[in-house]
Amino acid sequence: MPPLIPDHVLGIVCVFQEAEGEPYEGKVAVAEVILRRTRLKYMSDGTVVGTVMRDRQFSGMNNSSSNRIRSFKIDSDAKVVQDCIKAWNEARAGSSYTGGAMHYYNPELANPSWARGSRTTAVIGNHRFVIPKEG
Numbered sequence: 154m155p156p157l158i159p160d161h162v163l164g165i166v167c168v169f170q171e172a173e174g175e176p177y178e179g180k181v182a183v184a185e186v187i188l189r190r191t192r193l194k195y196m197s198d199g200t201v202v203g204t205v206m207r208d209r210q211f212s213g214m215n216n217s218s219s220n221r222i223r224s225f226k227i228d229s230d231a232k233v234v235q236d237c238i239k240a241w242n243e244a245r246a247g248s249s250y251t252g253g254a255m256h257y258y259n260p261e262l263a264n265p266s267w268a269r270g271s272r273t274t275a276v277i278g279n280h281r282f283v284i285p286k287e288g
Contacts, residue, residue, distance in 0.1 A: 160201035161241060164188070167205040168237045170213020170224045172280070179278035180237055182251045184244035186282070187211075195255055251275050254282035 164187055172180040190197045190204045197204035205211050213220050227234050251257075252274030258265055259279045270286035 156202070158202075161245075163205055164201045165234075165237050165241045166224050166227070167211050167213060168241055169227055169234060170218070170220050171211060172237075172240075172278070173233055175278035175280065177236055177240060178250055179280055180240035181243050181248050182254070182275065182277050182280065182282055183257065184241045185248060185251045186254055186257055188244050189251075189253070190255060193255075250277060251282040253284055255284055257282045 164184060167187060168180050168183050172183045175183070187201065187204055189195070191199060191201050196207055196210055205214050209215060212218055213224060215221070229235075229238075254274045256267065256271065257280045258268055260281055261279060267285060268281075268283060271283035272286070273281055273283050275282040
């Protein structure tokens with residue numbers, strides 16, 4: 154029996170939550186991070202749902218997110234949603250905007266402790282894409 158909500162739908166919703174106001178390249182970059190974490194089972198069980206729903210990993214999926222319910226009501230015909238779908242598909246096809254980043258954050262909104270010592274691989278829109286420090 155297939156899942157009720159396919160992985161790609163949750164991935165697209167997460168891209169919308171995380172990068173709605175970002176340029177198209179930023180949407181692709183967020184999708185790349187989700188897919189890379191999924192593939193490598195990095196903070197993930199190897200599924201998109203297990204990646205994006207992991208506690209405190211993608212802020213739009215957090216219980217406290219004011220955007221969470223709204224994002225599950227998005228109109229698939231809206232241009233921003235079409236961009237998120239296109240971005241997801243581009244990332245699945247093997248795009249390379251992030252240089253292998255495993256995390257990203259907006260330094261205007263947060264200064265996460267895990268980012269200290271991380272190597273920045275790309276800055277796209279408001280997000281800084283990083284590879285965490287070893288050990």
